[in-house]
Each structure stands twice: as structure tokens, then as C-alpha cells.
Amino acid sequence: MSGFLIAGVRALLLCLLLVSAGCRSAGTAAALPRQPSAASSLASDSSVAEATSEFGEDEIPLRDQPSGESTDSIQVVSLQDSTGEATHNEAGPRFAGDGELELDWLVGEVLRRNPTRQAAIAAWQAAAQRYPQAVALDDPMLQTMIGPRGLASDQVNGAYMVGVAQKVPWAGKRELRGDQALWEQTAAQWDAADVDLRLTEAAKLAFFDYFLTARKLEINDASGEKLTAFRDTARSKYETGQVTQQDALQTDVELGQLDRRRIELVRERNIAIARINTLLHRPPQTMLPVPPAELSVDGGIMEPKVLNDIAIQSRPDLTAMSARIQSERTAIELACKEFYPDFEFMARYDAFWQEKPLRPMLGMNVNVPINQSRRHAAVDEAMFRLNKMCADYASAVDATRNDVQAAWERLDASRKIVALYDENILKTADANIDSAEAGYIAGNVDFLRLVEAQRQLIELREQRYEAVAEYHSRRAELERLVGQAIDDSMDPAAPVVPAESN
Numbered sequence: 001m002s003g004f005l006i007a008g009v010r011a012l013l014l015c016l017l018l019v020s021a022g023c024r025s026a027g028t029a030a031a032l033p034r035q036p037s038a039a040s041s042l043a044s045d046s047s048v049a050e051a052t053s054e055f056g057e058d059e060i061p062l063r064d065q066p067s068g069e070s071t072d073s074i075q076v077v078s079l080q081d082s083t084g085e086a087t088h089n090e091a092g093p094r095f096a097g098d099g100e101l102e103l104d105w106l107v108g109e110v111l112r113r114n115p116t117r118q119a120a121i122a123a124w125q126a127a128a129q130r131y132p133q134a135v136a137l138d139d140p141m142l143q144t145m146i147g148p149r150g151l152a153s154d155q156v157n158g159a160y161m162v163g164v165a166q167k168v169p170w171a172g173k174r175e176l177r178g179d180q181a182l183w184e185q186t187a188a189q190w191d192a193a194d195v196d197l198r199l200t201e202a203a204k205l206a207f208f209d210y211f212l213t214a215r216k217l218e219i220n221d222a223s224g225e226k227l228t229a230f231r232d233t234a235r236s237k238y239e240t241g242q243v244t245q246q247d248a249l250q251t252d253v254e255l256g257q258l259d260r261r262r263i264e265l266v267r268e269r270n271i272a273i274a275r276i277n278t279l280l281h282r283p284p285q286t287m288l289p290v291p292p293a294e295l296s297v298d299g300g301i302m303e304p305k306v307l308n309d310i311a312i313q314s315r316p317d318l319t320a321m322s323a324r325i326q327s328e329r330t331a332i333e334l335a336c337k338e339f340y341p342d343f344e345f346m347a348r349y350d351a352f353w354q355e356k357p358l359r360p361m362l363g364m365n366v367n368v369p370i371n372q373s374r375r376h377a378a379v380d381e382a383m384f385r386l387n388k389m390c391a392d393y394a395s396a397v398d399a400t401r402n403d404v405q406a407a408w409e410r411l412d413a414s415r416k417i418v419a420l421y422d423e424n425i426l427k428t429a430d431a432n433i434d435s436a437e438a439g440y441i442a443g444n445v446d447f448l449r450l451v452e453a454q455r456q457l458i459e460l461r462e463q464r465y466e467a468v469a470e471y472h473s474r475r476a477e478l479e480r481l482v483g484q485a486i487d488d489s490m491d492p493a494a495p496v497v498p499a500e501s502n
Contacts (some may be wrong), residue, residue, distance in 0.1 A: 032396045084372040101289040103207050105274070113281045117199055120192040127181075129189035134177035141165040143348060163348025163361070170340040176333050183327035190320035197316060197480050199279070204476035206275040211291040212469040213269035216462050219264060223256050223458045227251055230450065233441065254451055297471050304408040307482050308401050314483035315400060321393045328386040335379040341366045400481065407478040414471035421464040429457045 147159030231251035274284035346363035
């Protein structure tokens with residue numbers, strides 16, 4: 001009797017030690033994030049026809065787990081060191097204001113340093129930990145019981161019980177829970193990919209704003225030099241009595257307007273620099289290299305119908321929605337499994353029985369699923385939730401088609417406008433200012449017409465750079481809507497191919 005009692009006490013102490021060790025490991029995990037382990041492959045799609053309502057399975061692309069970067073290769077980046085100062089703010093040649101700011105480098109640095117991306121990766125890492133929890137069995141239960149008065153009795157030879165019990169769900173429930181967790185992990189992975197797309201677009205838009213303000217400042221400075229030359233000419237003609245003092249004064253007014261305009265442009269440039277530094281997770285006033293002197297507008301554009309097809313297949317947000325739809329379909333199957341009972345297997349040694357052959361015992365508990373209304377309601381809830389998600393997906397597809405078409409039209413118009421400025425408008429404006437300057441020197445054109453021609457040239461050159469920046473901004477927007485770069489070299493078969501439905 002005492003041997004069994006000692007064994008029961010030892011088993012109880014072992015359980016307490018395991019619980020305390022688990023608490024200590026949980027506290028360590030909270031302080032130091034762990035790397036997610038590679039989850040097993042997603043189970044093949046098993047659809048529930050009754051749950052799709054008017055949305056057919058063929059209308060919802062089913063995606064496999066993304067084939068991109070594995071969760072094992074994700075590096076957890078701490079955004080603050082022990083002193084609370086932001087890390088990853090090292091000052092290299094690119095950050096020292098030397099050379100020229102490159103778009104590809106900027107996008108890569110934003111993706112490496114931006115805390116929004118780290119948050120998305122952390123959410124993906126958290127989702128990766130749900131699978132082992134979902135498929136795990138419940139902890140076994142240690143059962144002990146003792147009759148205190150029997151220990152001191154000479155008539156009773158011990159009064160205690162030691163046993164263990166393990167709950168086991170109906171076959172298939174654990175696998176479905178694991179599948180559901182894996183689909184949620186897939187959705188979180190594609191959510192992180194969507195954050196990458198949006199950060200890439202934001203970095204490009206900030207870069208193009210920076211480029212535009214720099215070019216406008218350049219035009220402003222060149223115009224100031226030109227107007228100063230006009231003022232010198234006007235003063236020379238005034239001193240010789242060929243023109244009135246009003247010509248020189250008008251030039252001073254125009255130069256004052258250029259100074260006002262420069263203040264506005266410097267403000268816009270500083271705002272663009274602050275936006276770029278914010279995306280880089282750096283102080284807003286940090287110096288940046290100068291933007292490039294020119295951006296080419298010569299990339300090919302695929303037809304909107306082809307871009308729409310690619311967008312439906314490769315957009316990360318749509319892929320994440322389709323993964324969550326598969327999770328909801330799995331939830332319906334799991335709700336249907338709740339109509340079947342779960343089991344609890346037990347083994348015990350019961351010394352309350354005086355007959356020793358009766359003391360070893362085996363047993364099983366089974367829940368009786370007689371509450372059918374609750375289970376039917378759970379299935380209906382899951383089906384309606386799936387129908388809602390299917391409708392949301394269809395709405396998102398329609399919005400994607402509309403957005404891609406509208407963005408393509410804006411991009412095409414911007415490209416044509418840039419070509420119009422380069423081939424016609426600016427050439428005519430340059431010829432107009434040269435003619436006006438020559439006419440003023442010869443005395444055939446009044447000074448106001450010369451100033452107006454210069455003012456018009458400034459506006460047209462600014463508008464040309466605005467059209468260039470708008471073209472590249474529209475292109476960045478369209479690439480985000482499509483889900484990848486767009487040009488004539490794109491392979492329409494390259495995007496993610498939908499998995500076959502059963």
C-alpha cells in the first residue's frame with residue numbers, strides 16, 4: 001500500500017514540476033521571440049457544396065501555401081535596443097547625402113527597415129504557432145484519491161486510488177483543426193506580402209515626389225538666372241533711354257515671385273524627405289542623397305485585360321481572402337464532426353476494493369451528442385460565414401478589375417501627356433522665349449510679353465516634370481494593384497496558379 005501511495009505522490013510532484021517548468025518557459029518565450037518552425041503541408045481542398053450558396057467553387061481561386069520565403073528564414077528584427085533608441089539607423093554612404101538616390105535601393109531599404117513590415121512578419125510568425133496547438137491532444141489527467149481514516153485503521157488494508165485519463169477526439173477532428181490553422185497561417189503570410197506591396201508603392205510615391213520637387217527647384221533657380229539676365233538687359237536699355245523703368249521693376253516683381261515659389265518648393269521637398277525617412281524608420285530631418293536628374297518614360301504596358309487576369313491570380317490580398325475561405329470551409333467540416341462523440345480513456349489502480357484482482361481498472365467516457373439543435377446552428381453559422389466571405393471575395397474581385405482598368409487608363413494618359421510635352425509643347429515654348437528675347441533686344445517686343453513668355457516656359461517645364469512623376473506614380477499604383485511589376489516582358493503564366501478543386 002505504501003509503495004503505491006509513494007508512487008502517486010511522486011507522480012503528483014512530477015506534474016507540478018512540469019507545470020512550473022512550462023510557466024518558466026512561457027515567460028522566456030514572452031521575453032525572447034522564437035523562430036517559427038516549418039508547418040506541415042496544407043491538406044488538399046475538401047469543399048462543402050452546401051456552403052457555397054450561389055458562389056461556385058470555380059469562382060474562388062484556391063491557393064496552395066505560398067512558395068516564397070519560408071518561415072524558417074525570417075529574421076526577427078528588434079526595433080529598439082536596450083536604451084530605447086531605434087536600431088538600424090547606421091549612417092552609410094547612401095545616407096550621408098553622397099551620390100544619387102536610387103529607387104531600387106530605397107525600396108529594398110524600406111522593406112528591410114520599416115516596422116510595419118516587421119509587424120506583419122510577427123503576425124505571420126504568431127499564426128505559424130497555431131498548428132502544433134491545434135493538432136495536440138489535451139494533457140493527460142492524473143487521478144488520485146485517498147481515504148484518510150483508512151491509513152490509520154488496522155481493519156482496512158489501505159484506501160487510495162491512482163489513475164490516468166486521456167481525452168481523444170473523434171477521428172479527423174484534429175486534422176481539420178490543423179488544416180484550419182494552416183490556412184490561417186497561409187493567409188497571414190499573404191497579408192505580409194500585401195504589406196510589402198503597399199510599402200513598395202509608398203516608397204516609390206515618396207521617391208517620385210522627392211524627384212519632382214528637386215526638378216522644380218532646379219527650374220526655379222534656372223528661371224531666376226534667366227530673369228536676372230533680363231533685368232540687366234532692361235536696365236541697360238533704361239539707361240540709354242530705350243525703355244522705361246517699369247521694365248526693370250517688373251523683373252524685380254517676377255524675381256520676388258520666384259523667391260516665394262522657392263520657399264514653397266523647399267517646404268514640399270522637406271516634406272518628401274521626411275516621408276522617405278519615416279518609411280526608412282529614421283528621423284525626418286536626416287539628409288538624403290539627391291534624386292536622379294531624369295526618369296525615363298519608355299516602359300511597355302500590357303493590355304488591361306491581361307493585367308486583370310494576372311491581378312486576380314497574384315494579388316496577395318485576394319490570395320489571403322481565398323485562404324481564409326478555405327479555412328471557413330474547413331470550419332464547416334469541423335462543425336459537422338461535432339455530431340460525433342469524443343472519448344476519454346482511463347486506467348487506474350483502486351485500492352478501495354479489498355479484493356486485489358478487482359483493483360486494476362480500465363474505462364472509457366463518451367459524451368453523448370444529443371443536443372442536435374446546437375450543432376445544427378453551429379454548422380449553419382459556419383455556412384453563412386463562408387457565404388459572406390465568398391461574397392466579399394467576389395466584391396473584391398470586381399473592385400480589383402475596376403481599379404486596374406482605371407489605373408491603366410490614367411497611366412496611359414500620363415504617358416501620352418509626357419510624349420506631347422517632349423515632342424511639341426516644350427519645343428514650341430523654347431522657340432517662343434527665344435523669339436521674345438530677340439524681339440525685346442531689337443525693340444520689337446515689349447517687356448511684358450517677354451516676361452509672360454518666360455513665366456509660361458516655367459509653368460510648362462514644371463507641368464512636364466509633373467506629368468513624368470505622375471506617370472511613374474500611376475505605374476507604381478498599377479503594379480500594386482496587379483501584384484507585381486508590369487511591362488511587355490511579363491510572362492502571363494508566371495503568377496500563382498490556382499490549385500485544382502476537388
